[in-house]
Amino acid sequence: MAEGTLLDGRYRLEHRVGQGATGVVYEAFDTESEGRVAVKVLHDEGSEAANSWTLRRLQREIGALRRISHPNVVSLRDTGLVHERPYLVMEWLGGVDLVALRELAGPLFHSAAGALARQLVDGLAATHRASVLHRDVKPSNVRVTTTGRAVLCDLGLARLRDATSLTRAGQVMGTPRYMAPELIRGEPPTQASDFYGIGLCLHELIVGRRPFDHREDIGALLLSVLDEGVTALDPARYRDRVPTGLIELVNGWCDRDPERRPTSAALIDGLLPAVPPGAAASRLRDLIAHATARRESGRGTTDAWARVSNADTGVTLRGSDLVTHAVAGAEAVSLTARNTPGARDRRPPMLSLGDVTQALVLHRITPRNAASRLREAVGMAQRGESREALDLLATIGTVGAEQLGPGDPTTLTARFWQAVCLARLGSSEEALALLATVNAHTGPAVPPDDGEPPPAPERAAPAPEKNEKGDPG
Numbered sequence: 001m002a003e004g005t006l007l008d009g010r011y012r013l014e015h016r017v018g019q020g021a022t023g024v025v026y027e028a029f030d031t032e033s034e035g036r037v038a039v040k041v042l043h044d045e046g047s048e049a050a051n052s053w054t055l056r057r058l059q060r061e062i063g064a065l066r067r068i069s070h071p072n073v074v075s076l077r078d079t080g081l082v083h084e085r086p087y088l089v090m091e092w093l094g095g096v097d098l099v100a101l102r103e104l105a106g107p108l109f110h111s112a113a114g115a116l117a118r119q120l121v122d123g124l125a126a127t128h129r130a131s132v133l134h135r136d137v138k139p140s141n142v143r144v145t146t147t148g149r150a151v152l153c154d155l156g157l158a159r160l161r162d163a164t165s166l167t168r169a170g171q172v173m174g175t176p177r178y179m180a181p182e183l184i185r186g187e188p189p190t191q192a193s194d195f196y197g198i199g200l201c202l203h204e205l206i207v208g209r210r211p212f213d214h215r216e217d218i219g220a221l222l223l224s225v226l227d228e229g230v231t232a233l234d235p236a237r238y239r240d241r242v243p244t245g246l247i248e249l250v251n252g253w254c255d256r257d258p259e260r261r262p263t264s265a266a267l268i269d270g271l272l273p274a275v276p277p278g279a280a281a282s283r284l285r286d287l288i289a290h291a292t293a294r295r296e297s298g299r300g301t302t303d304a305w306a307r308v309s310n311a312d313t314g315v316t317l318r319g320s321d322l323v324t325h326a327v328a329g330a331e332a333v334s335l336t337a338r339n340t341p342g343a344r345d346r347r348p349p350m351l352s353l354g355d356v357t358q359a360l361v362l363h364r365i366t367p368r369n370a371a372s373r374l375r376e377a378v379g380m381a382q383r384g385e386s387r388e389a390l391d392l393l394a395t396i397g398t399v400g401a402e403q404l405g406p407g408d409p410t411t412l413t414a415r416f417w418q419a420v421c422l423a424r425l426g427s428s429e430e431a432l433a434l435l436a437t438v439n440a441h442t443g444p445a446v447p448p449d450d451g452e453p454p455p456a457p458e459r460a461a462p463a464p465e466k467n468e469k470g471d472p473g
């Protein structure tokens with residue numbers, strides 16, 4: 001949608017802020033109230049299936065936001081239609097998200113950590129009181145405004161607590177790095193799963209590093225989340241800068257066992273440090289001022305802002321916008337399986353030529369429409385429909401490799417998501433082998449353990465381009 005467009009004669013789109021799985025977000029001017037607002041316009045994905053998914057997700061976000069009115073949850077102002085595409089109008093939240101806050105301001109101290117925890121708990125409590133589960137609490141979905149107000153955003157995955165899921169049992173939704181272990185196992189979400197998300201956000205801001213940061217491939221990441229869990233914080237180590245009660249809470253929220261996570265208001269209130277409201281807000285406000293000043297002066301931007309733009313994506317396949325778009329919202333996974341012992345020896349499952357012809361006919365994939373089918377398949381994978389997505393992704397990968405080249409971004413993205421689906425379905429060996437082939441085209445140019453040079457890409461990936469935020473894709 002062009003900047004300057006006036007929606008319903010009222011909201012003037014000023015500039016594009018970013019895009020998520022459902023739509024593009026613009027900073028806009030409300031000519032009626034003469035204030036700033038955020039407008040999210042539904043993506044037009046092209047295919048009917050993809051459109052219906054984004055539409056359902058946007059409707060879910062609208063439905064959830066309508067039920068909640070709280071300063072620590074983004075507020076919905078209006079909804080409308082533009083060229084038959086729904087849009088929603090939200091309060092404008094300046095400031096930064098928690099990913100940027102950590103990158104630009106470093107680990108949190110005393111009152112700021114306490115103030116942030118208090119506000120996140122209050123926002124989540126309001127969400128739960130409205131019988132809504134957020135289901136996607138992660139650093140990129142929490143913004144802290146310039147006045148020091150922490151706000152939960154992006155309720156696109158939210159659902160009514162007792163409603164039947166739009167997804168089938170066993171489906172996985174969300175971002176593995178921040179997903180509660182029970183959700184990865186396909187169990188239904190609960191309030192305790194949302195508290196896990198808050199626990200991880202605070203853990204990350206206290207430590208100053210993402211959880212499971214040492215896990216660079218999806219197989220190892222999933223195993224760590226399920227089998228090891230987040231490393232508990234040692235209260236003695238943080239005593240000087242974070243109140244002990246808060247450390248205890250964070251450790252409790254990060255517990256792998258949902259039953260052991262503190263969710264009762266009385267328990268939480270007993271452990272949360274009492275922070276004088278004025279002092280807390282001013283501490284957070286100062287931090288945001290510091291972070292935004294750093295962002296504006298460009299300091300710490302090289303790596304930091306590249307990652308901020310992709311928030312939890314973390315996947316840096318180089319190449320066209322297609323890849324940047326296709327992996328938006330994907331797991332925070334770096335593709336470095338190349339050094340996994342034996343990974344290079346294993347071949348990913350490939351379809352035979354007969355299968356390829358069959359699959360081509362079945363999925364009607366051509367090099368021309370591969371990109372849009374890929375988006376559709378990635379959407380399915382993101383919704384947790386791993387089994388269904390797998391088939392389509394394997395075909396796109398094969399067609400891509402044959403017709404576009406094995407190093408083409410479409411091929412690599414399809415292969416990457418194929419590996420994600422395989423890992424989710426328990427075939428981690430195959431997933432690792434597939435990731436190793438993706439790595440051969442995208443990984444850093446370090447020789448594998450045996451000193452052998454990495455295989456040369458059969459078709460060089462294009463030079464990194466800038467994505468819509470001006471960051472390297």
Ligand SMILES: Nc1ncnc2c1ncn2[C@@H]1O[C@H](COP(=O)(O)OP(=O)(O)OP(=O)(O)O)[C@@H](O)[C@H]1O
Binds near residue numbers: 017020023040074153
């Ligand atoms: N009310 C708001 N005010 C200011 N910025 C916002 C607001 N809502 C969203 N944004 C920003 O717009 C961008 C897109 O947000 P959106 O919620 O659509 O997706 P996301 O959270 O980045 O991804 P996904 O939906 O895939 O999880 C993000 O950078 C987000 O911080």
